[in-house]
Amino acid sequence: MLAYGLAVLLNAFVIVIGARFLLTPQAAASGYGVAAKENGDRAYLTIKGLRDATYGVLGLALLAFVGAHAAAWFMLVVALVPLGDTVIVLRNGGTKAAAFGIHSATAVIVLADAGLLFAV
Template sequence: MLTTTATVLTGLLGVAIVVMGARTFWAPRAAVGFGIPDTPTEDRSFQSWLTVKGVRDIACGLFILVLLAGASTHLLGWFLLTATLIPLGDALIVRHSKGPGAAVYGMHGATAVVMLALSLVLLTA
């Protein structure tokens, strides 16, 4: 039962990451929620960087969904464990940029903790 729950939550995580990435294309102001103060969302050059982030997020979410569809729970767990470095790195970047603690811990840090917990459940299945 726990493995099934972790698998479903991992699928939802994959979909959420794809949606977050897609949002950078239709709502670049959403980048303000990433947590870096004074984010120049109206700057065309910055919007190019947002596009890079959006493509990265979409690809990461799709990786999760592909592994969910065709791989073992063990491989999915290893991928998710490795991918936990992304929100952890994002948290460190926002913290280094003197961003709000809510973004550092509440968004990026919490995402890393959830991904870590899901990966451990999948690896021990």
């Protein structure tokens, strides 16, 4: 039950993050760890929002319609995103606290949930 609950929470959280990038992109970028240009990055921020929201919906769909094993594989693969985000933040002037405290920590939690889902 913990595996499913955590997976639902993580996927819902990613949907919220995606929605934030779509609705308040500048604030979302700051929260991500790399501030965006006031008048130049909206398309990229929208792409990030759409990507995140789509990943969240896909994760929930896998849980609901396919099951824990497929969701575990998805979580294992999708953990590459926050790991990549860690590198992006570090390479673009973000703080180590944001890179590791937000993005790497997220990857660890997603990987832990993948392990829990594999065990179901």
